[in-house]
Amino acid sequence: MATKSILITGGAGFIGSHVVRLFVKKYPEYRIINLDKLTYAGNLENLRDIEQAANYVFVRGDICDYEMLKKLFAEYAIEGVIHLAAESHVDRSIKDPFTFARTNVLGTLSLLQAAKEAWDGQWDGRLFYHISTDEVYGALELGGGFFTEETRYAPHSPYSASKASSDHFVRAFHDTYGMPTLVTNCSNNYGPYQFPEKLIPLFINNIRHRKPLPVYGKGENIRDWLYVEDHARAIDLIFHRGKVGETYNIGGFNEWRNIDLIRVIIRTVDRLLGNPEGYSLDLITFVTDRAGHDLRYAIDSSKLKNELGWEPSLQFEEGIEHTVRWYLDNQLWLDNVTSGAYEEYYQKMYGNK
Ligand code: NAD
Ligand code: TYD
Numbered sequence: 001m002a003t004k005s006i007l008i009t010g011g012a013g014f015i016g017s018h019v020v021r022l023f024v025k026k027y028p029e030y031r032i033i034n035l036d037k038l039t040y041a042g043n044l045e046n047l048r049d050i051e052q053a054a055n056y057v058f059v060r061g062d063i064c065d066y067e068m069l070k071k072l073f074a075e076y077a078i079e080g081v082i083h084l085a086a087e088s089h090v091d092r093s094i095k096d097p098f099t100f101a102r103t104n105v106l107g108t109l110s111l112l113q114a115a116k117e118a119w120d121g122q123w124d125g126r127l128f129y130h131i132s133t134d135e136v137y138g139a140l141e142l143g144g145g146f147f148t149e150e151t152r153y154a155p156h157s158p159y160s161a162s163k164a165s166s167d168h169f170v171r172a173f174h175d176t177y178g179m180p181t182l183v184t185n186c187s188n189n190y191g192p193y194q195f196p197e198k199l200i201p202l203f204i205n206n207i208r209h210r211k212p213l214p215v216y217g218k219g220e221n222i223r224d225w226l227y228v229e230d231h232a233r234a235i236d237l238i239f240h241r242g243k244v245g246e247t248y249n250i251g252g253f254n255e256w257r258n259i260d261l262i263r264v265i266i267r268t269v270d271r272l273l274g275n276p277e278g279y280s281l282d283l284i285t286f287v288t289d290r291a292g293h294d295l296r297y298a299i300d301s302s303k304l305k306n307e308l309g310w311e312p313s314l315q316f317e318e319g320i321e322h323t324v325r326w327y328l329d330n331q332l333w334l335d336n337v338t339s340g341a342y343e344e345y346y347q348k349m350y351g352n353k
Helices: 014-026 044-050 064-074 091-094 095-118 158-178 199-210 228-241 257-272 304-310 316-329 331-339 342-351
Strands: 004-009 030-036 056-060 078-083 127-133 181-186 188-191 213-216 222-227 247-250 255-257 285-288
Touching: 004 064, 004 181, 014 030, 014 044, 014 228, 030 064, 044 056, 056 127, 064 078, 064 095, 078 095, 078 228, 091 095, 091 158, 095 158, 095 331, 127 158, 127 228, 158 181, 181 228, 188 228, 188 316, 199 213, 199 257, 199 316, 199 331, 213 257, 222 228, 222 257, 222 316, 228 247, 228 304, 247 304, 255 257, 257 285, 257 316, 316 331, 331 342
Parallel strands: 004 030, 004 078, 030 056, 078 127, 127 181, 181 247, 188 222, 213 285
Antiparallel strands: 222 255
16 A cells, blocks of 8 residues: 655656655555656666566656646655756756756756645645756866855856756755655766767767767866765665755765776776776777866765765765666677667557647
8 A cells, every 4th residue: 555655757867767766665655656758768678577566657748838747746646756857967958948948947947836735735645856957056177175055056058057947946845835846866877778979978888889989088087986875775764754945965975087997998898898908998089079078077975974974875986887787788788778669568558649
């Protein structure tokens, strides 16, 4: 018997699928409703292992569809929202900023408004938890400290500008209407089920096919990497124990220069494929830098550690090894995504789109 209905948006995407899996397995007493539009980034194959679970419901829909959202809140008496649905790739946002404003800003606003209408001031036991990125804080200099929860917002890319705007809307609903909200800003995630246009799965796949590895600029930009299951664990903890109205930064104090990270990936893939050491280094190809490429991201997550006791569970070397193995062991998943075949899975499972 479900005691609580929780809406997870974007659950067919990379991080969302890990959050859905964790909640479906860990909380059989919750009904987990996964609302996802299934854009190019949404892939129901990510959830094959739990799709038959009794406490799991998949709904295909757009977070910008306010009428649909109103019906959904009424039908399932939703009490908690974990909002991950978004357009998430910086390079796409540079080419098509409107889609990012629509989904990330207007979609988040529609979801907030639908929750507000449904909850109608009865805030007890309700929570709207918004998942965001450290990119809203802008960029750091080399050796220039860390992003904390107090760092001033200074987004540079259309992606981070749209996420910053959505964060502000969430806080505005808390401050204006008293809605119980939480926001977390996380660093770059890596791990299984990431869409292979992002750095790590793209490069693993390209090495596998002996295709060039396009390194933007000189590869000197720095990112702070966190294993996706550690992010999902943090989301679980914060959803249940986070202080309403607060913001928490999530990150693993794990900074890597892109070029150094790429060499680790090459070394790991070559070793696991039985290639001689250094075999794929010749695939590194320096290309024109990304416009407005943020130099460095680095998260200070000590608030989360001190207040809720969260820490990353995996060392980076273990996480990368596990990730590379996963993509090499799941070549069908990768091939289905790169060929577009993954989109047929929805049709088999749920009929026409
Ligand atoms: P993703 O692109 O892999 O998945 C996004 C999901 O949202 C997809 O399943 C897609 O179909 C769905 N979606 C897109 N538009 C939608 C719409 N209009 N209505 C309903 N569903 C829609 O993204 P991800 O990497 O899993 O990121 C999830 C969230 O976490 C995002 O909000 C992102 O900003 C945030 N985040 C990501 C990272 C990261 O490193 N990937 C880091 C910090 C925060
Ligand atoms: P990405 O995975 O797109 O995450 P984000 O831009 O949100 O941090 O990229 C991670 C880093 O890798 C970023 O500095 C851009 C760089 N990059 C490349 O050098 N080449 C690529 O093909 C991609 C996709 C990214």
